[in-house]
Amino acid sequence: MNTDLNKLLSQFKATGVETSFHGRHIKPQILDGLNGTNWSVKDYEARGGYQALRKILGKDGGEGLTQDQVIATVKESGLRGRGGAGFPTGLKWSFMPRQFPGQKYLVCNSDEGEPGTFKDRDIMQFNPHIVIEGMAIAAYAMGISVGYNYIHGEIFETYERFQIALEEARAAGYLGTQILGSTFSFQLHATHGFGAYICGEETALLESLEGKKGQPRFKPPFPASYGLYGKPTTINNTETFAAVPWIIRNGGQAYLQCGKPNNGGTKIYSISGDVERPGNYEIPMGTPFSVLLELAGGVKGGRALKAVIPGGSSAPILPANIMMDITMDYDSIAKAGSMLGSGAVIVLDETRCMVKTLLRLSYFYMHESCGQCTPCREGTGWLWRVVDRIEKGEGRESDLALLDNVAENIMGRTICALGDAAAMPVRGMLKHFRDEFQYHIAHKTCLVAATV
Amino acid sequence: MSTTEKKGLDLKSLEPVPSEFSKEVLARFAVEVAKYPNEQKQSAVMACLSIVQQINGFVDASDELFLSKYLDMSPMAVHEVSTFYNMYNLEPLGKFKINVCTNLPCQLRGGLNALEYLCKKLDAAVGETTKDGLFTLQPGECMGACADAPVLLVNDRNMCSFMSMEKIDQLIDGLKHVAVKGDQA
Numbered sequence: 001m002n003t004d005l006n007k008l009l010s011q012f013k014a015t016g017v018e019t020s021f022h023g024r025h026i027k028p029q030i031l032d033g034l035n036g037t038n039w040s041v042k043d044y045e046a047r048g049g050y051q052a053l054r055k056i057l058g059k060d061g062g063e064g065l066t067q068d069q070v071i072a073t074v075k076e077s078g079l080r081g082r083g084g085a086g087f088p089t090g091l092k093w094s095f096m097p098r099q100f101p102g103q104k105y106l107v108c109n110s111d112e113g114e115p116g117t118f119k120d121r122d123i124m125q126f127n128p129h130i131v132i133e134g135m136a137i138a139a140y141a142m143g144i145s146v147g148y149n150y151i152h153g154e155i156f157e158t159y160e161r162f163q164i165a166l167e168e169a170r171a172a173g174y175l176g177t178q179i180l181g182s183t184f185s186f187q188l189h190a191t192h193g194f195g196a197y198i199c200g201e202e203t204a205l206l207e208s209l210e211g212k213k214g215q216p217r218f219k220p221p222f223p224a225s226y227g228l229y230g231k232p233t234t235i236n237n238t239e240t241f242a243a244v245p246w247i248i249r250n251g252g253q254a255y256l257q258c259g260k261p262n263n264g265g266t267k268i269y270s271i272s273g274d275v276e277r278p279g280n281y282e283i284p285m286g287t288p289f290s291v292l293l294e295l296a297g298g299v300k301g302g303r304a305l306k307a308v309i310p311g312g313s314s315a316p317i318l319p320a321n322i323m324m325d326i327t328m329d330y331d332s333i334a335k336a337g338s339m340l341g342s343g344a345v346i347v348l349d350e351t352r353c354m355v356k357t358l359l360r361l362s363y364f365y366m367h368e369s370c371g372q373c374t375p376c377r378e379g380t381g382w383l384w385r386v387v388d389r390i391e392k393g394e395g396r397e398s399d400l401a402l403l404d405n406v407a408e409n410i411m412g413r414t415i416c417a418l419g420d421a422a423a424m425p426v427r428g429m430l431k432h433f434r435d436e437f438q439y440h441i442a443h444k445t446c447l448v449a450a451t452v
Numbered sequence: 453m454s455t456t457e458k459k460g461l462d463l464k465s466l467e468p469v470p471s472e473f474s475k476e477v478l479a480r481f482a483v484e485v486a487k488y489p490n491e492q493k494q495s496a497v498m499a500c501l502s503i504v505q506q507i508n509g510f511v512d513a514s515d516e517l518f519l520s521k522y523l524d525m526s527p528m529a530v531h532e533v534s535t536f537y538n539m540y541n542l543e544p545l546g547k548f549k550i551n552v553c554t555n556l557p558c559q560l561r562g563g564l565n566a567l568e569y570l571c572k573k574l575d576a577a578v579g580e581t582t583k584d585g586l587f588t589l590q591p592g593e594c595m596g597a598c599a600d601a602p603v604l605l606v607n608d609r610n611m612c613s614f615m616s617m618e619k620i621d622q623l624i625d626g627l628k629h630v631a632v633k634g635d636q637a
Contacts, residue, residue: 012612195538211494213536272557278599
């Protein structure tokens with residue numbers, strides 16, 4: 001039965017052709033030269049893979065780089081965390097107590113579940129060794145000997161692919177003890193989640209990695225001092241690690257120059273929703289949104305753009321006129337009142353009802369609240385119920401003030417950012433599309449012919 | 453005295469007995485445990501539970517009891533994990549569990565329509581198992597494959613992308629065929 005079943009299911013597997021191998025990137029680094037079949041260690045080496053690891057270990061004929069030099073290079077590159085928070089990576093690495101005598105850990109956050117985001121899956125599926133090399137370099141820089149890659153449970157085939165890549169890397173001497181004949185040793189393992197959005201939060205991920213339910217920890221202490229099993233731990237996103245080999249090979253300055261000041265390098269944007277060609281697009285930081293939209297084939301069916309959620313479902317929505325004027329980088333989007341987040345761009349055309357859009361997101365946050373903090377556990381339910389009754393034509397005059405009030409009372413009052421993530425879309429919607437909500441309440445129906 | 457004791461029920465008989473697993477399965481558990489430090493076996497609980505589910509279709513108290521002993525943790529700590537994560541099945545479901553992503557990015561590209569189409573095609577409501585015991589339909593939250601919408605998972609580990617109605621027909625017919633063939637074998 002299993003052979004028949006696998007044969008049947010294999011027909012429906014994604015090949016990456018639509019999402020990553022469309023040839024519509026601009027100066028790609030991570031997705032460069034990929035075709036879906038060239039993911040093995042040999043193919044990666046042929047693309048210059050593991051040269052950066054050789055370089056820092058002095059196994060390319062050079063002198064090698066010290067830990068400080070590696071961290072300084074990453075700082076110089078302006079690389080910022082690609083998981084959502086945008087924290088400077090080099091700075092994060094420098095927080096690690098390198099002289100700490102006990103065990104330290106390196107963790108890759110591949111629990112990619114922010115609605116709209118699907119870049120880490122394609123990186124690990126089609127270029128897994130770039131993540132392994134990035135992690136090995138990070139481990140060297142911080143003097144870490146053991147690492148884990150925590151992979152989203154819903155992408156099990158990618159988890160299995162990554163495990164094969166780990167085997168390859170071990171066999172080729174890029175992982176394990178005395179890597180490439182140096183004194184540096186690093187063991188890396190793959191591990192998986194099983195359906196909990198909250199585990200994308202770094203301390204919830206650590207709890208989950210310890211075999212517990214994924215409820216976030218109070219910070220401080222931060223993972224750099226009290227992380228996995230209570231040991232110093234550095235956690236970065238998959239795409240962040242994947243950016244590192246290029247930086248080491250080409251220098252921090254070169255990476256910075258790919259983007260714009262304080263926003264170095266390329267970024268993979270996942271575009272979904274109402275566009276002709278949804279997919280991943282790797283482009284330099286600071287590229288205008290209008291260019292990105294064009295790469296994605298424009299708004300579906302030639303319709304007009306209504307609004308964009310620019311950085312994953314937690315990011316406040318921005319109306320079309322603001323979006324068409326901004327560039328895609330941390331600072332520009334923050335200035336416009338939203339956030340770059342994970343780089344997940346959800347596009348909504350003129351036919352979309354904003355009440356219905358918010359309703360689905362509010363349901364999601366209620367469903368995924370871990371229940372630990374009362375403002376989030378109760379507040380996300382309130383948000384969903386109020387939006388639901390507005391959508392059903394049972395909204396009250398006072399409901400918009402109530403939504404504002406509940407959102408305000410969640411924000412800043414919870415252990416982790418899921419509460420803020422649930423409140424921010426509500427506030428963004430009410431800021432930019434208040435009229436549409438008011439219309440729904442007054443007329444008990446939609447301003448647009450709802451097709452969401 | 454509780455009512456059950458008054459009725460003379462043997463409470464002992466209700467206590468779970470630890471499950472037993474084949475050598476092959478135990479070897480798979482061991483691979484997971486080996487990833488973690490000796491005193492941190494508990495870290496393997498997620499993977500071990502998912503292996504049990506892959507084999508049996510769900511996890512129950514007997515499985516949890518076995519894993520609690522195997523991984524040096526309390527049975528309640530195992531239960532906390534199996535009840536916290538959405539993908540663990542705590543009761544028997546259809547032979548094929550189908551989760552359709554209905555989150556916003558997928559909804560914008562036919563995710564909800566795909567789920568509704570499946571419900572109609574299989575004559576089952578969301579959350580229900582079909583009368584023949586073959587399919588259980590569930591909505592899903594973001595699977596991290598939004599550009600592939602409509603997206604669905606078959607038995608947790610198999611993602612199916614770009615599931616138009618024609619492809620859903622093809623999938624369901626194929627799964628039925630596989631099940632019939634499997635029963636005959």
